[in-house]
Amino acid sequence: MTLAQLCDRPVLWRRTGKGEFPYVATVAGQDWLIRINDFPVEPMYTLLIDGREVGDFDDWPGGWQRPEDA
Amino acid sequence: MTTARRLMLALCAFLFLAVGQMPVQAGDVAQPAAVVQADAAAVQQPQSNAEIRQWYNDQVVVISALDAQWRAEGVSAEQRARRAQDIRHAARIKAREFMQSKQEMAELQARDMEKYGNPDGPTFDQLVQRAREGGLTDDSVYESIVASAGRTSADYNAKYGVKPQGGTQ
Numbered sequence: 001m002t003l004a005q006l007c008d009r010p011v012l013w014r015r016t017g018k019g020e021f022p023y024v025a026t027v028a029g030q031d032w033l034i035r036i037n038d039f040p041v042e043p044m045y046t047l048l049i050d051g052r053e054v055g056d057f058d059d060w061p062g063g064w065q066r067p068e069d070a
Numbered sequence: 071m072t073t074a075r076r077l078m079l080a081l082c083a084f085l086f087l088a089v090g091q092m093p094v095q096a097g098d099v100a101q102p103a104a105v106v107q108a109d110a111a112a113v114q115q116p117q118s119n120a121e122i123r124q125w126y127n128d129q130v131v132v133i134s135a136l137d138a139q140w141r142a143e144g145v146s147a148e149q150r151a152r153r154a155q156d157i158r159h160a161a162r163i164k165a166r167e168f169m170q171s172k173q174e175m176a177e178l179q180a181r182d183m184e185k186y187g188n189p190d191g192p193t194f195d196q197l198v199q200r201a202r203e204g205g206l207t208d209d210s211v212y213e214s215i216v217a218s219a220g221r222t223s224a225d226y227n228a229k230y231g232v233k234p235q236g237g238t239q
Contacts (some may be wrong), residue, residue, distance in 0.1 A: 018184070019177075019180040019181040019182075019184030019185070020181050020185065022177055022179075022180070022181075036177055036178060036181045037124065038086055038107060038191075039119065039125075039165075039166075039178055040119075040122055040123040040126035040162065040165040040166070041126070041162075041221075043123070044119045044123075044174070044178075051234075057121045058118065058119035058120040058122075058123060059118050059120060060171075060174070068173060
């Protein structure tokens, strides 16, 4: 599955309380984690699934819901 | 568009954003408000984060050209590093001000606070310390800071199609 396809999935994120890794979610039994990078030098976000970097993106996907988006 | 023209346009945009809020000094030539507004509109502000990163790249790409000029003028390595870092830091701050989501800006500041103890990224002294911890000494410390200040994350840009202003890479 491509990053674009993953970004199209509805995901409900939880806060971790950490600055560099602020959001975590469980999707189909996998641990999804968001890393914030050195933006604007680097892309804003990196998605990690089960500890593996899947891809980077700049703009938060519309279907991904953060606690504050609720 | 030539490289020199792209550099000049990027530098003009940066200077406009950096000093645009300065008060008018005695002797300045006053411009009609309509002209000032038209000038401001000509420098479009980026909206999405991807556009903001593109804007940032266009600002820091001038550093290597400026560094060549500073070298020709005999500016020391430390002073060139400080100037380069000043430009990069100003562009970083301005880029984050462009962000539409203040929540995302706060998240970036929290990340930098966690990593550097500073919400706006590493200080010059921290960059020097990091370079020395990496084994660099003397002027090579400062040369590395100049080089990194003008770096636009080529790997990321190639991967995501971010291009210098007017570029075709």
